[in-house]
Amino acid sequence: MxxxxxxxxxxxxxxxxxxxxxxxxxxxxxxxxxxxxxxxxxxxxxxxxxxxxxxxxxxxxxxxxxxxxxxxxxxxxxxxxxxxxxxxxxxNDALIHASRELHVNRKIHALTxxxxxxxxxxxxxxxxxxxxxxxxxxxxxxxxxxxxxxxxxxxxxxxxxxxxxxxxxxxxxxxxxxxxxxxxxxxxxxxxxxxxxxxxxxxxxxxxxxxxxxxxxxxxxxxxxxxxxxxxxxxxxxxxxxxxxxxxxxxxxxxxxxxxxxxxxxTASVAGNATRVVRESASANAEVSETYLVASQQGGEFRCVLATLPVQEASTYAPHAPHAPLALVADAPLDAATRAALNVQDGARVRCAPLYRETPDNDNSMGEAQ
Missing domain, CATH: 3.40.630.30 (Gcn5-related N-acetyltransferase (GNAT))
Incomplete structure (x- = not known):
């Protein structure tokens, strides 16, 4: 890995x-x-x-x-x-060279x-x-x-x-x-x-x-x-x-x-960043559908890997108060090799961001990755 x-x-x-x-x-x-x-x-x-x-x-x-x-x-x-x-x-600058007498007005591309x-x-x-x-x-x-x-x-x-x-x-x-x-x-x-x-x-x-x-x-x-x-x-x-x-x-x-x-x-890594809790997993989940950047900072040392994780919302709404968001921390099921690479154990918190930006449903002009 x-x-x-x-x-x-x-x-x-x-x-x-x-x-x-x-x-x-x-x-x-x-x-x-x-x-x-x-x-x-x-x-x-x-x-x-x-x-x-x-x-x-x-x-x-x-x-x-x-x-x-x-x-x-x-x-x-x-x-x-x-x-x-x-x-x-x-x-890259645009410099204007103009003369009213000669009826000249030119925008010239220049490097400064x-x-x-x-x-x-x-x-x-x-x-x-x-x-x-x-x-x-x-x-x-x-x-x-x-x-x-x-x-x-x-x-x-x-x-x-x-x-x-x-x-x-x-x-x-x-x-x-x-x-x-x-x-x-x-x-x-x-x-x-x-x-x-x-x-x-x-x-x-x-x-x-x-x-x-x-x-x-x-x-x-x-x-x-x-x-x-x-x-x-x-x-x-x-x-x-x-x-x-x-x-x-x-x-x-x-x-x-x-x-x-x-x-x-x-940026994608900041705007899409969310905390998840590590859960032991013997192998990759067959239902996962997205690749994530997963990072840890255990003991002060930064580590980062790519892992497939369930697509799960980081927050939802409480049924008794529809307008009050209730933060939920999603799970990050990781196999032993990935946990070792990140130097984390079950229950540790990691930071995750999708590897690729989501493309709006109404935008068919570009693929998943640019």
């Missing part, structure tokens, strides 16, 4: 291997072993800390196969992006350097072992982070964002970088990707253009990829949409990849 938990220093070798081999590059995981060890230690400290508001905390998660103990994925949460240095992105995302919580560092089959593991690895946010609201801001990989060719070259970044840095995209360490280095502001870039002046190849995810990022893009993220007015300053944002209260 696959389950998500916080990373530990004992995981250093496995995480270092993922950091070296991950494509696209994981900016939240440095290749230098000493720096990576410090990053894992920061994550351990962040999970243990008593936090009243988001700051410099960094949370690193891993996906473990309980049968083998092997780590097959990783992802991270940054409590406040650009906490020590601004987080930069290009903002911005650090308005600074201070907001960010999802980062998503990686899944390519050998894993199916999309379930990717959904679990990505969305477990929002389950942690749902259970620890004080640690994060009301709005979260995620930056996805922009379009690159088979050689790793970015059309947008070739049209913009190379003109200012004079170096290859991959070199700057490694040096950037998460788009929050002061050299970005020192070297990149301070004035708006007029999009019509860019080569057509660069214009086409603005806000487009790379094919390798399409699964992550769809998972974010399922969670409730939406494309915003920002794009990445290096490869013009999309920036997705969401109000935490409106």
């Amino acid at each position: 696959l389950f998500v938990r916080p990373a530990r220093l004992a995981d250093l070798d496995a995480i270092a291997h993922m950091a070296r081999t991950a494509q696209p590059v994981l900016h939240s995981l440095p290749h230098d072993r000493a720096a990576l060890e410090a990053r894992i230690a920061l994550s351990e400290d962040s999970f243990r800390a008593d936090v009243d508001f988001p700051g410099e905390e960094f949370y690193l998660f891993v996906l473990e196969d309980s049968a083998t103990g092997r780590l097959v994925g990783t992802s991270s949460l940054i409590a406040a992006a650009g906490y020590s240095e601004p987080f930069y992105a290009f903002r 350097m911005s650090h308005e995302l600074t201070g907001k919580s960010r999802l980062a560092g998503f990686y899944i072992d390519p050998a894993l089959r199916g999309d379930a593991a990717a959904h679990l690895m990505s969305r477990a982070r929002m389950m942690y946010v749902a259970m620890n609201r004080r640690r994060f801001t009301p709005e979260v964002f995620s930056l996805l990989l922009g379009v690159t060719d088979d050689a790793g070259a970015s059309p947008f970088w070739e049209a913009v970044g190379r003109k200012f840095f004079g170096r290859d995209f991959k070199d700057i990707e490694m040096a950037s360490g998460g788009r929050s280095r002061t050299f970005i502001a020192e070297v990149m253009p301070a004035y708006p870039l007029y999009v019509p002046l860019l080569p057509e190849a660069a214009q086409r990829v603005l806000g487009e995810p790379d094919p390798r990022a399409l699964l992550a893009y769809e998972i974010h949409l399922e969670e409730g993220f939406e494309p915003d007015r920002y794009v990445d300053i290096f490869d013009a990849g999309p920036v997705l944002t969401a109000q935490v209260d409106r």
